[in-house]
Amino acid sequence: MRILLAEDDALLGDGLRAGLRQQGFVVDWVRDGLAAERELRAEGQPYAAAVLDLGLPLKDGLDVLAGLRRDKISLPVLVLTARDAVPDRIRGLDLGADDYVIKPIDLHELGARLRALLRRSHGQAQELLRVQDLLLDPAARTVQRGETAIPLSTREFDLLQVLMLAAGRVLSREQLEQQLYSWGQEVESNAIEVHIHHLRRKLGSELIQTVRGVGYVLMREAPSA
Secondary structure, rough: EEEEEEEHHHHHHHHHHHHHHHHHOOOEEEOOHHHHHHHHOOOOOOOOOEEEEOOHHHHHHHHHHHHHHHHHOOOOOOEEEEEEOOOHHHHHHOOOEEEEEOOOHHHHHHHHHHHHHHHHOOOOOOOOOOOOOOEOOOOOEEEEEEEEEEOOOOHHHHHHHHHHHHOOOOOOOHHHHHHOOOOOOOOOOHHHHHHHHHHHHOOOOOOOEEEOOOOEEEEEOOOOO
């Protein structure tokens, strides 16, 4: 899942980006509030969530957040705050932040809170994703179908997670690419088709359906006999 990280501290930002990537997130990193606002308001906004430091240069993180919510942009936002900045945490939540993490940051907590935000934004209450007899664990990055463990590559896992979170809804190739690839990554024209082919071979051909001219959908229910 693709995340926008807005953090002006170079050392912290680099560490957060690396740590989130190790947990399977695709991370784009900006270092000031104006850049964060620009990316979060871009047409066809590709991010599943944002991690927003409140003390950003050029434009304060709270102002960025307030503007998003004022314009009805409902993207999940997790804010980063200092341990002693209780008023900022309260104001951030009142302005529409979905959660916060206190500095110094534990990367595993940050990843867990982001996964929880993403589940809630897709109407999923449970930690594990279940569709038909398919079970995906976002934290452990494992997949089972029935009682059988299914080994997947990193991209295959990421693609399956996006499809499962949107189960029953058709996603275009462009939407899928946006969730799987960050800035500057070269994407071959048939990359999504290749990953879909591999998933069908490993999971069964009936689970992911092609909607011709539109995209792909992971079926909530097995086709009736």
